[in-house]
Amino acid sequence: MKQKLTEQLQTRFGFFLFAVVLFWLKTYFAYHTAFSLGVDGWFQQLILFINPIATTLLILGISLFVKSPKKGYRSLIALYVLNSILLFANIIYYREFTDFLTIKTIFGSANATKNLGSGVIAMMQPLDLFYWIDAFVLIYVYKKFVSKNRDERIFKKRWAFATVAASIALFAANLGLAEISRPQLLTRTFDRNYIVKYLGINVFTLYDGIKTAQANQVRASADSSDMAAVLDYLGTHYAEPNEANFGQAEGKNVVYIHLESMQQFLIDLSLTDETGMTAEVTPFLNSLYHSSDSYSYSNIFHQTGQGKTSDAELMLDNSLFGLPQGSAFTQIGADNTFQSAPAILGETFGYTSAVFHGNVGSFWDRDNVYKSFDYDYFFDAGSSYTLTDENSVEYGLKDKLFFQESAQYLEQLPQPFYAKFITVSNHFPFPEDEMNNTFTLDTGDETIDGYFNTAHYADEALAEFFQYMKDAGLYDNTLFVLYGDHFGISSSRNETLAPLIGANPDLWGAYDDAMMQRVPFIIHNPGSGTGQISDVYGGQIDILPTVMHLLGVDTSAYVQLGQDLMSAQNEGIVVFRNGSIVTSEYTILGNTVYHTQTGTLAYQTEEVVEKVAQIRAQAELQLAISDQIINGDLLRFYTPDGFVPVDKSLHGYVDSPSRLEEDIAELGDLNTSLYYTNHGVSTVPLYQTDAPEFPANQAIAEENAMQEQPAAEEVPAEGQTETVE
Numbered sequence: 001m002k003q004k005l006t007e008q009l010q011t012r013f014g015f016f017l018f019a020v021v022l023f024w025l026k027t028y029f030a031y032h033t034a035f036s037l038g039v040d041g042w043f044q045q046l047i048l049f050i051n052p053i054a055t056t057l058l059i060l061g062i063s064l065f066v067k068s069p070k071k072g073y074r075s076l077i078a079l080y081v082l083n084s085i086l087l088f089a090n091i092i093y094y095r096e097f098t099d100f101l102t103i104k105t106i107f108g109s110a111n112a113t114k115n116l117g118s119g120v121i122a123m124m125q126p127l128d129l130f131y132w133i134d135a136f137v138l139i140y141v142y143k144k145f146v147s148k149n150r151d152e153r154i155f156k157k158r159w160a161f162a163t164v165a166a167s168i169a170l171f172a173a174n175l176g177l178a179e180i181s182r183p184q185l186l187t188r189t190f191d192r193n194y195i196v197k198y199l200g201i202n203v204f205t206l207y208d209g210i211k212t213a214q215a216n217q218v219r220a221s222a223d224s225s226d227m228a229a230v231l232d233y234l235g236t237h238y239a240e241p242n243e244a245n246f247g248q249a250e251g252k253n254v255v256y257i258h259l260e261s262m263q264q265f266l267i268d269l270s271l272t273d274e275t276g277m278t279a280e281v282t283p284f285l286n287s288l289y290h291s292s293d294s295y296s297y298s299n300i301f302h303q304t305g306q307g308k309t310s311d312a313e314l315m316l317d318n319s320l321f322g323l324p325q326g327s328a329f330t331q332i333g334a335d336n337t338f339q340s341a342p343a344i345l346g347e348t349f350g351y352t353s354a355v356f357h358g359n360v361g362s363f364w365d366r367d368n369v370y371k372s373f374d375y376d377y378f379f380d381a382g383s384s385y386t387l388t389d390e391n392s393v394e395y396g397l398k399d400k401l402f403f404q405e406s407a408q409y410l411e412q413l414p415q416p417f418y419a420k421f422i423t424v425s426n427h428f429p430f431p432e433d434e435m436n437n438t439f440t441l442d443t444g445d446e447t448i449d450g451y452f453n454t455a456h457y458a459d460e461a462l463a464e465f466f467q468y469m470k471d472a473g474l475y476d477n478t479l480f481v482l483y484g485d486h487f488g489i490s491s492s493r494n495e496t497l498a499p500l501i502g503a504n505p506d507l508w509g510a511y512d513d514a515m516m517q518r519v520p521f522i523i524h525n526p527g528s529g530t531g532q533i534s535d536v537y538g539g540q541i542d543i544l545p546t547v548m549h550l551l552g553v554d555t556s557a558y559v560q561l562g563q564d565l566m567s568a569q570n571e572g573i574v575v576f577r578n579g580s581i582v583t584s585e586y587t588i589l590g591n592t593v594y595h596t597q598t599g600t601l602a603y604q605t606e607e608v609v610e611k612v613a614q615i616r617a618q619a620e621l622q623l624a625i626s627d628q629i630i631n632g633d634l635l636r637f638y639t640p641d642g643f644v645p646v647d648k649s650l651h652g653y654v655d656s657p658s659r660l661e662e663d664i665a666e667l668g669d670l671n672t673s674l675y676y677t678n679h680g681v682s683t684v685p686l687y688q689t690d691a692p693e694f695p696a697n698q699a700i701a702e703e704n705a706m707q708e709q710p711a712a713e714e715v716p717a718e719g720q721t722e723t724v725e
């Protein structure tokens with residue numbers, strides 16, 4: 001019997017079937033352990049169970065066409081490993097993004113892959129080895145039982161074709177069952193989860209590839225008449241500014257602070273750290289949030305997709321959404337035409353614009369995309385900051401050092417300026433950093449512990465920066481816009497997080513995950529005294545028109561898809577990039593509708609159904625219009641009166657500091673920079689930071705150590721007591 005089995009296994013087809021079964025079971029195992037596919041009932045379970053078979057037969061079946069037996073076996077193993085890599089990459093990706101890998105994420109750009117790759121090690125777990133055991137088994141079985149007694153017969157082509165035919169038939173059956181459970185599955189693409197649940201990961205990848213190719217065609221086939229629908233939409237959607245504060249900050253500098261991975265639940269949150277001390281996690285942000293000079297928001301949601309940071313930037317600078325897949329920055333950002341904030345402010349009021357970011361400029365293709373947005377300068381790691389192992393984390397210079405090192409460029413910018421600071425310290429995996437552990441927790445989940453620690457650190461960095469702005473004399477004349485870019489804690493961790501934020505993990509559900517997508521949004525206008533905390537529902541798409549109106553820009557002719565949050569005409573419909581919708585009344589997640597205020601399921605009366613359908617139509621239209629603009633590059637067909645299209649060729653960021661120097665030399669007496677108006681006295685020495693890596697602090701620490709006092713650690717420790725109390 002055993003002998004018989006071994007003989008069967010040694011044949012081409014026997015070994016092939018063995019591999020198919022192995023891969024099938026592995027995939028099914030992964031479905032249950034690595035993804036949450038929302039499988040409901042026995043019928044969906046059945047479909048899930050059978051869905052790996054068809055594509056596994058097809059993919060591994062390719063090896064049956066290889067004539068040479070030796071090469072045939074080997075190509076089978078190679079295909080097996082390749083398909084395993086695809087599955088494994090999806091497992092790791094899903095862990096962080098709760099999503100599947102798309103063709104664009106894989107091949108779209110080196111940046112996206114780098115983005116994916118960087119967190120991979122941190123995301124891997126020892127148990128991940130399980131996903132490779134089968135491959136080792138396959139290779140072992142081949143070496144031990146097959147290779148010496150290989151089936152040397154040429155595998156008949158017609159059997160190879162028969163296998164392909166069988167796989168197609170099986171796929172058709174699979175699709176048929178799927179369509180019974182979910183009609184129009186492929187035509188409407190409800191959700192990526194659905195495609196994987198019903199048809200498997202391989203089919204999803206292929207399907208996604210076809211969609212991507214189609215998208216490339218859309219751009220080529222778009223023409224100026226497509227703008228008509230967009231302008232129609234804007235005609236009905238535009239929200240007029242609130243007269244009470246239109247132009248309140250006119251002429252002021254604008255400083256945007258991109259708060260990496262900050263979520264709204266951090267605001268006003270106090271936790272007890274390991275030392276037993278109870279403290280606010282983000283005391284400085286909290287003080288800004290409650291300041292009477294701040295327009296603060298408690299119900300602003302991030303609307304980013306896979307483009308994460310870059311999607312947030314796209315929305316903030318353009319009031320256009322990122323794409324349903326991948327990053328719009330890396331896919332079209334360098335080519336498309338935009339009417340971005342730096343261009344509008346530059347043309348309207350003569351603003352100088354700059355981005356500060358302590359990471360390499362190529363990440364998210366920023367060094368090309370910013371040209372399309374009309375940024376004058378981009379101070380990045382390559383040109384403007386000195387990075388060492390000690391002073392940087394995975395995505396660049398640590399926040400305290402980043403802000404400090406930025407001061408030398410900021411003071412040189414002709415005013416008014418529009419400056420964006422992109423922080424990095426509070427980025428997944430929120431690494432523990434011995435020198436900067438200012439808030440230590442032990443919840444049993446390192447990611448969550450790390451998150452509070454790095455958020456606290458980022459908050460301290462922010463406080464130092466604001467202090468500098470005051471000391472340098474820039475503060476009063478600057479409008480600050482602070483926003484969280486996207487979640488830092490992924491939904492898979494929310495149940496662990498729940499007790500820390502006063503929620504019951506047992507009652508946690510999809511509604512709560514949706515509510516966790518709130519991000520901080522604060523417009524701080526020093527001296528205004530007109531601030532308040534607004535509970536208006538909005539998203540990142542709404543920030544640009546809101547800020548523009550405060551700055552006194554008439555936005556009515558621009559293509560901005562958001563609505564001024566201070567406008568009486570604001571509709572308060574927030575659509576997520578995945579299609580979920582939140583309003584102050586309803587939270588719509590797929591077919592499930594909740595009352596936003598209570599989290600209870602909404603009883604679907606006729607009235608509710610009608611209202612929800614209306615909201616859904618508006619939300620879908622907003623996303624669709626945005627996608628049309630981006631995919632078709634429609635802004636190339638429409639230039640508002642008086643607006644001069646951006647000339648990308650004017651910009652280059654290889655060495656922004658030198659370029660700035662040249663530009664201000666040319667300005668001569670017309671220079672309005674802080675440095676110039678200060679008669680050439682730098683404000684940089686005014687910058688106070690307790691960063692232990694900061695050279696001055698290191699010198700003090702060394703001196704203290706020389707005097708044999710255990711003071712080396714006291715420098716950061718002092719900062720700690722100040723903020724903890």
Ligand code: GP9
Nearest residue numbers: 307308309310359363395
């Ligand atoms: C990269 C940084 C992080 O430079 O902005 O991007 P993210 O991973 O958050 O999208």
Ligand code: MN
Nearest residue numbers: 261308309485
């Ligand atoms: Mn980010």
